[in-house]
Every structure is written in C-alpha cells, then in structure tokens.
Amino acid sequence: MSNTKGSKHDDCKNFIPVDAAKGLCAWTNEMIAIDSECCPKFEELPKCKNCKSFVDRTKDGLGNCVGLEDKSFWAYGEMPAVNCQGWNN
Amino acid sequence: MTELDLQRKKKLGDILAEKGLGMNFQYGGKAPEEIVDREFQDLKPHPRVEKLYDLYLNTLSSVSMEFGYWYNRTYAQHEYEIPVYRRAKALAVAFAKTTPLIIPGELIVCCKARYYRGSFPMPQLSEGFFLAHEDEMYQEALKRGGESSGELSRVGAGGGNVTESFGKIVSIAGKFGIRAEEVPALNKIAKAWYKKSVDDLGNRWEREVPEYDLKEKIMRTMICMFDSGYTLPQGREVMSYYYPLEYGFDGLLAMCEEKKAEVAGNASGDGISGMDRLYFYASCIELIKGIQTWIENYAKEARRLKQYTHDPKLLADYDKISACCEWIAHKQPRTFYEAMQMIQFMHTITLNEDALSGMSPGRLGQVLWPWFEQDVAAGRITEDEALELLELQRVKFTCFDVFASFGVVGGVLSGNTFNNLAVGGLTRTGEPATNRLEYLMIHAGMTMPCPQPTLSILWDEKIPEDFVLKCAECTKIGTGYPAWFSFRMGTEFIWNHYQKEGMTLEEARSYAIGGCLETAPAVWKVLHLGGKEYEVPAGASQPAAVGVHFISNPKILEMVLFNGYDNRTGIQVFEPHGKKLESFDEIWEVYKDYYAKTIDVLCKCNNIQHDIWRKNNMCIIQSLFKPDCLDKGHHIGDMGYRWNGTYNIESCGTINMVNAFVALDKLVFQDKKYTLDDFRKAILANFGFYKADEIDSFSLAEQVKKDDGDEFDAIHGDCLQAPKYGNDDIAADKYLILWEKWFTKVAHTFESLFGLELYTCQNSVSTHGTQGRACLATPDGRLYGTTFADGSMSAYPGTDRNGPYALFKSATCWDQSWSQNSQMNMKIHPLAIKGENGTRHLADLIKAYLRRGAHHIQFNVCDSKVMRQAQANPEQHRDLLVRVAGFTQYWVEIGKHIQDEVIARTEYESI
Ligand code: SF4
DSSP states (O other): OOOOTTOOGGGBTTEEEOSSSEEEETTTOOEEETTSOOOTTOOBOOBGGGOTTEESOOTTSEEEEOSSTTSOEEEETTSBOTTOTTOOO | OOHHHHHHSOBHHHHHHHTTOOOOOEESSOOOSSOOOOSOTTOOOOHHHHHHHHHHHTOOOEEOSHHHHHHHHHHHHTTTSOHHHHHHHHHHHHHHHSOOOOOTTOSSOOOSBSBTTEEOOOTTTOOGGGSOTTOHHHHHHHHSGGGGGGGGOOOOSSTTOOOSOBTTEEEETTTEEEEGGGHHHHHHHHHHTTTTSHHHHHHHHHTTSTTHHHHHHHHHTTSEEEOSTTTSOEEEEEOOOHHHHHHHHHHHHHHHHHHHHHHTTOOTTOTTTTTHHHHHHHHHHHHHHHHHHHHHHHHHHHHHHGGGOOOHHHHHHHHHHHHHHHHHTTSOOOSHHHHHHHHHHHHHHHHTTSSEEEEEOBSHHHHHHHHHHHHHHTTSOOHHHHHHHHHHHHHHHHTOOOOOOHHHIIIIITTOOOOEEEEEOBOTTSSBOOOHHHHHHHHHHHHSOOSSSEEEEEEOTTSOHHHHHHHHHHHHTTSOOSEEEEHHHHHHHHHHHHGGGTOOHHHHTTOEEETTTEEEOEEEEEEEETTEEEEEEEEOBSOSSOEEEEEEHHHHHHHHHTTTEETTTTEEOSOOOOOOOOSHHHHHHHHHHHHHHHHHHHHHHHHHHHHHHHHHSOOOHHHHHSTTHHHHTOOGGGTOSSBOOOOEEEEEOHHHHHHHHHHHIIIIIISOOSOHHHHHHHHHTGGGBOOHHHHTOOSGGGOBBOTTOGGGHHHHHHHHHSOOTTSSOHHHHHHHHHHHHHHHHHGGGSBOTTSOBOEEEOOOTTHHHHHHHTSOOOTTSOOTTOOOOSTTTSOOTTOOOSOHHHHHHHHTSSOGGGSSOOOOEEEEOGGGGOHHHHHHHHHHHHHHHHHTTOOEEEEEESOHHHHHHHHHOGGGGTTOEEEOSSSEEEGGGSOHHHHHHHHHSOEESOO
16 A cells, blocks of 8 residues: 555556556456546556656656666656566665 | 538439439338348347457547557667667567556457557657647648648547547547657657658658659649558558467577577578578567567466456456466467467567558468367367357457558548458368358357458358358348458459469468458468368468559549649649540540559659668568568568568549549530530539538538539539449440559559569548548539549449449459459348348349459448438447448448448448
8 A cells, every 4th residue: 555645546556557548446346537536555556757767857757767778768757667677666 | 601501502412303313322112211220139249248348339549658668768779780680679678568458357368558449659650640730840741742641531530539638638640549648758759750760761762753743742632642651561461370379489489599590691692681581580589589578477467466356257267368378478379268369469469560450360260270179179168168259359359459640540541450350262272161160250240249350251152051141141230241252253363463473373272351352362381289280371471452552543534634733732743734635535545644653653652661661660570470481581571471562553433433434435525515624614613512521521412502503503414414333334334444454454564662563452441531532523423522432343322223233244344353352332221131031132142243253242231321320429329330441340430421421322222
C-alpha cells in the first residue's frame, strides 16, 4: 500500500489498462476510469517517474534516464518500467 | 444549407422517379415495409468469448509510446551499426521491454501494446502527420502531395474511434486516443525522425526523378490516392507460420547460429550481397532472443495475476497460459492450444514491425490441422473446446489496429486491418484441401461475428458440397464473409505470373488471399508432428499490394476532357494535349497516354520510397518467418523471399470510367447529340446540382438540384439513360474489354525496384469514396463528389437493371485471370435467400458466377433499411457489420461517403 496522492490508476500495479481512458482493477475485476481517485490498495507500478535514475525532469513529464548502458537518454515519466533492468527506487 | 432547405429541394432520385426513370435500387421485387433481420442471429459464442467481445466493443482505439520509445532509444544507441543489425537490436529490445497485458478471462493472450486495442506510432516510417498541427514541421509535411489524401478522408464517427479529444485523452488522426501525458514523448520521437524517416528520405530522393513535379500534382489532385513505400510497406500478403511451428524458437536460434558460422567471411561467389548473410543471421539471432523474452514476460504476467483471484477456473487459465508461454518461447507447440497461442504471438510480432494492414493468416486451418487432428484423436481436445479457441482468436484479431496516417486509415482502410483467413482450395496434388477444422473456423465466424479474421473460401468444383453450403450459410448471417474466390482463376493468375520466377503448377496451388483480395503466392512446406509428416502452405512472397496505388480512372478522363487541367484545385497536372478530340479513338489515345505517364512517374517514385525502406527500415521479422530467407541468408529487401514479383498497379472507379466512355462515345460521336464542349459545361456546372460535400451526402440518388439547375436536365438525363455496364449489353461492356486488354498488358511494361514486371490489382478498398470526392461530375451522369462504384466489377448503384446473371455476363466479358483480382459486391435482401432453399440458391448463384471465369464475389445480406436506421442512430448499432469493398467493418466505424454508397447499392429482392 502506498500514498495515492496525485496518482492515477495506471500508476498502480493492480490496474489492468484496457484503453487510454479506463481499465480493470485486478482485485475486483471492475472497470474504472484511469483518472478517477485511487483506493487504499494502491501499489505503485514501476515507472520512470518513480525511478532514481530519472533526472532533469521537466514540467511536461520528460527527463533524462541515466540508469542504463547508454548513460544518458531522454525518457518520459509515464513509461511503465516493469521490464526495465535499470529501474531503481 | 439548413436541413429544412434541403428537405424543400428536389433529390435526383425523386426527379427521375417522377419522370418514370426511377433509379431502381431494388431488383426482382420490392422489399417489405418492415425490417427483415438476417438469419442465424440466435447463434452465440462461448460465454468467456462473449464477455471479451463485449469488452472490445467498449474499448477505445488507443496508442501508447512504450514500444516506440525502446525502439528509438536502442536505435539511437547503435547509430554506427550495420543497418539491418541496428534495426534488429531496436526491435528486440522493444519486444523484451514492452509490458505484457492479459485480460482476465483470456486464454489466448498477447496485445500489440499495453492496451486491449492498442497500437503505437512508427515515426521511422512517417512522422509528419502526428506532429502537432501548429508545428512548423507538420505544416511542411502537409505541403507535400503524399499527405493530401487526409483532407478528404473520413473515419467513422462511432465505435471505438476516438474522433475528438476528451478529458486527458488526445485524439490523433480522428481515430486513436493517447494519454495527454504521453504526447510530449510522441512529439519528441516524431521530431527525432524529421528528415530521417522513410517518408522524408524517400521524398528527398524521389525528387531526383525528372518528372517529380508531375507526381506532386498527381497526388495533390487525388488522381492517385497515396504513396506506398512509407505508408503500409508490408501486408496484403500471407503469413508463414511454418518455421517456429516446425522448429520452435530454440531450433531457429540453433539454425541461425550454425548458418552464421558457415557464412562469416564467405561471399560464396556472390560479390554483391554474399557477405550480407552474416549480418542477416546475426540480426535474426538478436530478434529471436527479444521475441523469446516477450513471450516469457507473458508467462510471468499470467503467474503474477494469480495473486488476485481464488477462482479455480481463472487460476487454471493462468496456469495454462504460463505453462504454454514458457514452452512455446523455446519449443515446437505440442497441442492445438499451444499452436493457436504461437500463431497469436507470431501474428502480433509481425504487426509490430511496421505499419501494415492485410497481414493474412492465409490457409490457417490447413496449417493447424496436424495439431487439431492429433489432439482430437488423442482425446486432448473436443470440437467445442477448439471452437472456443477459434472464437477467442477472432476477438484477439479484431483487437488489432493499424496506426497510420489519417489519409490511410480513414481514406483507404476504413480502420480495417484485413487479416484474411482462407479455407478450401486444393492440395499440391490437386485434391480438395478442406478439413474439419476449416468447418469449425467458418462456424466460429458465425458464432462470433466480428471483422477479423475476415474469411475467404477458395472455391473449386472439387470442394465438398456440404462445405460449400456451410460457407453459404455463413454468408447469410450478413457479415460479408466468407468472400468467394475461384481457386482455378487464382491459380491461373499466380502460375502465369510467377512462372518467370520458376513457379510450378503444384506450387501455385499453395496460394491464398493476402489483404482483401490480393492473390498472394506461397509454397508447400513439410511439417513434422507426433511422428507424422504433413504438407502445409506457407506464405512466401513480398507484399502483394504495394507499388502504384490507387489511380482514379474517372479522374484521368476528367484530365483528358479538360486538357490536363484540374478544375477542383486549379492545377495544370499534365502538359496540355491540345487535341480537338474529334473521335472516341482520339480520347482513348490521350487517355492511355496520360494514364501511362501517371503509372510511370508513380512507379519510379514509389520504387525509390521502397528502396529507402528496404535499406533503412527493412523487414527482419517476416524475413525470419518466410521462405526462403533463412536458406538464402537474405532479408526481403535483398529478395530473400521465394516470390518477389508482387508489385502492382491499383485502380479505382473502373465502372464509372467505362460508363463514361459509353456515354461520351454514344452521345458525342455516334448520335452527335452533344458536343464535347456541352459536356465540359455540364460537368463544370455539376449538371445543375449541388456538390456532394455541400449537402453531406455521397450517393447519386440523394443529390440535390439547384433551383436554377434546369439547363442541364436534357444532357444529364441522356447521360443517365446511356447504356451501362452490368446489363449484359455489349454496347457498354465492349469498353470494359477495351480497358482491360490495355490495362492488364501495359502493367507488364513497368518494373519494380526488384527489376520484376508489375501487374494489375483491381479492388478499391475504400478509395472509391475518397477519390470520388475529388472527382467532378462524370459523363455517365455521376455527380461531383459522389462515391464511385466500388471495386472493379460491381455495377454502379442502381444501374444493373437486368438481374444478377446479366451482371455476371458483363463482368466476365474479359479474361479475369489477366489481373491479380477483380471485385464484385452484391447486396441481397435476407428474404431473397431465406431458409435451406435460399442457401442452395445462393450457393448456385455463386457457382454460376465463378464457373463463368470470375475471380471473386461477396455479399451484403442486409435490409437497406437497417443501414439507414444505423446511419441515423449509430449508438444503437455498435455491432452492425457490413461488407465494404474487400473487407468487413463495423458500420459505425466507416466514413459517411462509404456508408452512403453501401446503402445505395442495388438491393436484390430475389435471385
Ligand atoms: S532506468 Fe529504466 S525505469 Fe529508470 S528512468 Fe531509465 S528507463 Fe526509466
């Protein structure tokens, strides 16, 4: 369980995205809007925005990733990092 | 004009009806007042399938950046690598990193992106169209002719299309939704490809063609619909599933390692490309590893999802999925279920490499037969369980979206992806190839009606009658599939064309349909399973609809009549011919000259685009899957496939052109009733009618006359009354013969980038709507902006007055085996073929046409009133399916100009 402040459902591990607007909660199998309020069961999904290697963040959600082989490359905070070996929190 | 203004004005259909010249949109009787439903509406899919399909119907077409991000990052990281290896690395990492998505209840898993109906942009092909509108680069891209098709294209306003931005969802191309948070990443990636994409580089180099200026004008005036090399460079071809199904991915890895060692440093007598084999095999190895990780990630995701449920059924599903994915990531599938899952992975992997449509499973029932046969015999699966899997596959395939530009998705594809599954045909040795699994595939098309995979039957006299009747029953449910093809005509075309590349008749028999109607060659491969050997077909060709696409035949005639000048845009397209056009022969000569010039410049420019594509964005995935790349050590760009002469010329509006020739020749040169100037004046005045765009209606009968439009009544009436194609009237059909004799032969005088002859492809997809909108009135009486007749053999709506057999005789007045395809659409009222007798009548009708030497026919079995209702209340008809040109699509997801044309097609009340 984590702090849900400022988070949306597609920031949560328990969320199964269906489309850009909505998805299923894996616990309830209910359809929920991505932008509706998260519940206390929220668990943070690895994304670039919660990785320590995501630096120089800009207000439009972009930044730099310094956590991988290429040393530095732009990244976007919303990208899921479930399969990123460099994700570090 | 307001709605009320419109109501007060006269429509063409009413005007003609008053004069006793009704456009006769119903043949063979009158449809009852009440709406008649299609048959077999009580069939239902399995409950889990129904749930997943309901979810699909409520899912928006959505785009995410994850796959594209990893592709681009890795591509940048390997800037100085050999191009093929660089691209393989980028693809492999993108597959390995993309987050898997499994929806509870699914048994067959794998999505293109992390959305149920997800896709992603590929700016490496073309970046301009999704750059922000105010962006200077986008404006520059707009100036280029290749993008102008977007201006006149329409995507259907309903269904899963995100036609407008809402909340935090931004609409792209009027179809896809993307999270606003991801837009900066999209723009960043798009900008990175500015002047580097296949589109931009292709454009830079095609300018070297001396006649480039003509090409630009041809595109701007919509004489041609779209560029080929960067829009949908792959597709309209048949998949080969053979290699992973036979060897498993570990087997392929071992094979590539062995081959790599064999060729490293050896040219083997080929000083030009012998050395390239090393890089190709090394690329395949990278790619296979990425694919394996992707599949394993699905196994992991299935295991992860177990934590959320105690439902034993769901837990069993997850166990089944994870065990299957773990196995097929490495080995040959053991069961029908594993083979089905392998197909899903292979198909999705292929779709993720390029923007592509028409990636067809081909004769999948024959490919999967070994697993089905052995599982059923061993009691591992029941037919009902197999049916459920086939239904699940239909939903998964329907979820596929192709992300391409507005002009392509709306104007050509109508949002469709054309994954064509063929049944029937003959084996290598000429026996019927149908099997019990194909029967179930047709049945799944009935229990789970949805657009993909669309179905085609390769009909031959030897196909068992009960199978033919099953297919006819399926046609009656009104989804528009299966489309009916003559196997003999297809084989004849394929064999004639590919003999130059060494094809035998036995090999020709392995063909299937790629895309809507593209006859695509294949080969036979020997598959081993459970100690038995089977011969299965495997697609083995380049895309069978790339090259020169689509030339508007009526628009070329317009150019002839107006001395090469386009009145819509004010562009002088061709050098003025300056001829007086004193005979039909003279018109025909100029027509051929303009047409040949059009093909010539488009062919050269598209060759360059495709060449850039094969050098910088070559296909590696299909090269891994398709014969004979692994044997030769060459990818598609280096002619690794067995059959490479697939490039062609697609036309649009053939029947309007034919009817226009008839009217001109008769009224100007034979009867001398009007001069060509009379015609020019009437065309420029649109025969006294409003333009279709002004009244937002695109079928002829609905066109509205201006208050002062009477001046052209006589000439318009004569044009409409001139003989028309589709009535077994040689006075009209002789112009079709004239056209086909020239068009199908002239195509062979042009050459693709592979140095092989072009041929003709005659299906319009949705371009008859878009290109109709760019075409002034035509001498056949058609009005400005209205949709052309679809395909190439369908009659213009309302003009086939002598019944189906007369139409068939007209359509077969030429030898259809000269062309890759031809296309015939018919609309039949459900009552006309009701019951068992109706099914037999329908089958007899089809056979009668195909036996005459036709290539193809397909049907909309639907009461036109349902379509009208759906147009008025789309929200009540989310799942209504119709056949458009060569594909089935949701009514609510097609544009209005196509909807109007489908409604207007002649409805047969009896056959
Ligand atoms: S290391 Fe991975 S998760 Fe972290 S910022 Fe880089 S790409 Fe994102």
